[in-house]
Amino acid sequence: MTISQTRNVGLPLMKLVRWKGVPILQQLHLEEQLLRTSSENWCIINDGTNDPTIVMGISGKPAQLLKLDSVLNDRIPVIRRYTGGGTVVVDCGTVFVTFICNKDAVPGLQPYPQPIMSWSSLLYALVFRGFGDFSLRENDYVFGNHKFGGNAQSITKNRWIHHTSFLWDYEARNMAYLKLPARAPEYRVARDHLEFICRMKDYMPRSVFVDRTIKAVETHFSVRPVELEAMETNLNSKFPHSTKLLTEQELEAAAFESHFEKALSHSL
């Protein structure tokens, strides 16, 4: 048997969920539940979410990261997710790809942030070959020096999750809800949002991206698609999700605090 045949036979199983337009809160809830309660490997692809939503990392502070007045005015939902990382604005132009794996699913891969990040970039290098100057730049996926994909992870005792939001397209006005974070990758320093991001649609068709991603996953895993309905019945509805939709009251309180602090600093 040739090596390639041997490798196909020995590939670990990965279940694939393909969605389109599923709300990001539902996706995050599913992800966390699978991470913590399943013992299988999963890949979730959500081709666009429904409404524009702001998604912060687990320790994100709205007052520091968001222009709260605009957010509250325009009633944009704000979610704090269960993984680390930064803040994104997602909508129907965002494509999400998530990997949830057992720590020994990828032979030789150490279940720590950098190795997982590097492994993911190898996988996406296959996806984007011939379509652009793709690379991993300080935890972002870039074409050249323009970001089009942001990453976040969560690593538990025996499993890890790595999820990415890809900017296939975006609305400039939505980016305006975000402040520039205090800690930013070096290549983004002194650059406005619209200066350091780019649209994936300028590089490849959407369906091609999804298909190539699945193909790239198949080089590491034996992929089995599963239907959402079947999935939902298996989920434990009592699972305590960490991902939370922030209430209007919480956002207003944060905005008030921020104004108050600013006023205080000016008065000194």
Next chain:
Amino acid sequence: MMSRGIWQQKCRNAIRRWLRSCAAQTSPLSPSPVVSLGNSSYIGFSSQPIVSRYAMASFSMVNDKLMDLNIPYSIKRSCFSSHALLDLPASGIVSIPLAQTGEGIAECELLKWFVKEGDQVEEFQPLCEVQSDKATIEITSRYKGTVSQIIYVPGDIVKVGETLLKMVVEESQGSNLTSNAPDDMKSMGAEVCDSSIQSSDLRNSNTGGVLATPAVRNLAKQYGVDINHILGTGQDGRVLKEDVLTHAVQKGLCKEPSSLSVNSVEHFQGEEKYSHTLAADGWQYEDKTVPIRGFQRAMIKSMTLAAKIPHFHYVEEINCDALVKLKASFQEENRDPEVKHTFLPFMIKTLSMALSKYPLLNSCFNEELQEITVKGSHNIGIAMATPHGLVVPNIKRVQSLSILEITKELAQLQQLALANNLCPEDISGGTITLSNIGAIGGKFGSPLLNPPEVSIIAIGRLQKVPQFVDDENMYPASIMTVNIGADHRVLDGATVARFCNEWKLYIEKPEQLMLHMK
């Protein structure tokens, strides 16, 4: 070669015996394998006490951080642990520090505790969750015990090395430290960090075999080879994945060429450590030791194999006047700004045409089986000099590609090579190699084969030289010298000469290509 590994093992054992004797005499060092040195030392992470303790063993510690290679996918050396490591005296309260969770990360935010003071904790039970950059990470307990004091609260920023909590640990665990080390510790210890080699050394010396990670041992098992019989090319004689693959190829256990290992494959296995050659430090008189890494290591292996092959070389001059005109006309008609026409794609295509007539030059020789495999695909490798070393990615199935397609594929491979983004598929499966050394300079080279291929072609620089025509008038001609290196066990001079004549014909008279087009 085996004896080198054994000798090194003996040295390490001697060093340990010496250290233990020191420990017996001096108070700071405990007799147990783990040093009780307060908050700042733990297995698998660099700290001053460990540096001084193992100075004799010449470990280069993680304190001298690996230089950023500016390569997107390369591994960065680091010590990892999701276990809160601890220093362990025989019994009593111990401080459990936040261990390194990723290179370059100096601090983490504590997100939440899973335990509280007074809780009984089992080995590997999650203690808390921290966040570093993009990741939330569960920190698990190395030992069984009782939480006596929580130092930080959620929201606090904890520096790596600071005590997270204190635990009362049961006495009996001290002696079980090394033998019950979990898989995490093994994989953490083995791969990347020099300072963690100590723990993997202990484990490897316990098994009495060569140094190798569990992943590499599994691979050897998969191929049914005894890992103790494999020559390790890693540090301290460590057996690496490529060593297993090379051994398996030589044994005929696998057909996949393993001559070139790939940074991108090996780096997340953590078996390789890469570093740049040190930059000139201004002192011109000092010797510098350059560690062998990555592509260079692969080149050493490949060329060592190549040196065993009986080569012969065939040299020819090719008039490229027609090729120069052709390239100019391609560029004139070119409307795509992304495409830049060069000589090489045409040479690659004509090479493939010649190979169709002389397929023996597109074959592989298996010495053990004494078998020649004539390859069906023309996977033409192009040698590329990159800042990271010599690499030979190949264009697959050239016989089915047009010159334009070859141009695009070549440009892409060049970009990937420069960025060190080539994947294993790009650099394996090659059937013949073209080395355009003329792009740098030189009349022609004398290339060494790229095993298991049987021929290689070095192309010299295009030079304008005077040529005579029939009526004895001179004219300037663009002449390129080529040198075909061939395996004389498979090819003879006549075959190579005829092949070269065919190739030369296509280059000097490109219209002949049309005659043979399908």
